[in-house]
Amino acid sequence: NAGVTQTPKFQVLKTGQSMTLQCAQDMNHEYMSWYRQDPGMGLRLIHYSVGAGITDQGEVPNGYNVSRSTTEDFPLRLLSAAPSQTSVYFCASSYFPGLAGSTGELFFGEGSRLTVL
Amino acid sequence: GIQVEQSPPDLILQEGANSTLRCNFSDSVNNLQWFHQNPWGQLINLFYIPSGTKQNGRLSATTVATERYSLLYISSSQTTDSGVYFCAVDRERDDKIIFGKGTRLHILP
Numbered sequence: 001n002a003g004v005t006q007t008p009k010f011q012v013l014k015t016g017q018s019m020t021l022q023c024a025q026d027m028n029h030e031y032m033s034w035y036r037q038d039p040g041m042g043l044r045l046i047h048y049s050v051g052a053g054i055t056d057q058g059e060v061p062n063g064y065n066v067s068r069s070t071t072e073d074f075p076l077r078l079l080s081a082a083p084s085q086t087s088v089y090f091c092a093s094s095y096f097p098g099l100a101g102s103t104g105e106l107f108f109g110e111g112s113r114l115t116v117l
Numbered sequence: 118g119i120q121v122e123q124s125p126p127d128l129i130l131q132e133g134a135n136s137t138l139r140c141n142f143s144d145s146v147n148n149l150q151w152f153h154q155n156p157w158g159q160l161i162n163l164f165y166i167p168s169g170t171k172q173n174g175r176l177s178a179t180t181v182a183t184e185r186y187s188l189l190y191i192s193s194s195q196t197t198d199s200g201v202y203f204c205a206v207d208r209e210r211d212d213k214i215i216f217g218k219g220t221r222l223h224i225l226p
Contacts, residue, residue, distance in 0.1 A: 033214065042203060042218035050212050058213060059118065090160065096212075104148050104207065106214060108160040 006109035013081045021076040023091035030096040032074040036087040081116045119144040123217035138189040140204035147207045154201040
């Protein structure tokens with residue numbers, strides 16, 4: 001059971017380049033989300049999805065796009081990378097929080113370290 | 118948006134000591150979770166605890182939702198307990214899971 005898989009683990013970009021961080025889960029979770037972690041800031045929510053075809057903005061959505069065409073996959077796109085997007089990115093998934101009988105326990109991938117020069 | 122405040126921000130203890138970490142939140146929540154981030158960056162779910170008390174070995178957690186706080190207790194600390202502890206809440210009004218800034222715990226041998 002792979003859980004939540006993120007790729008790539010490391011990436012270096014130049015300012016203005018685009019890229020996609022991939023996230024896949026094999027637990028049939030409805031809920032998926034992306035966070036960024038910066039020193040002293042904890043984890044900040046970028047975007048989240050409560051099911052295929054449904055996405056919404058988190059706390060820091062600017063500069064990022066997401067889509068959810070399948071239950072399993074939730075890619076995060078940087079259209080024009082900026083140095084301020086240098087960070088560690090985490091994808092997470094869970095059963096839908098609040099559903100009767102659902103624990104809503106959040107599972108994380110191992111993270112993707114992105115550096116924008 | 119909801120404010121999630123954790124205290125203390127940093128804690129240094131000798132091995133064998135006990136500790137209490139606190140998480141305060143400013144709005145009604147559906148659930149609350151505690152996580153441990155180890156020195157290698159992995160985030161592990163410790164407790165899913167919207168209310169009441171749960172125990173898992175040397176760790177226990179209590180959430181008092183009506184008073185908008187949760188406590189994480191670590192007893193007989195070990196060096197492997199070092200890392201950052203986060204609480205995260207799911208607001209009632211939407212499905213955003215918001216994290217606090219964490220408590221960094223150093224356990225000295």
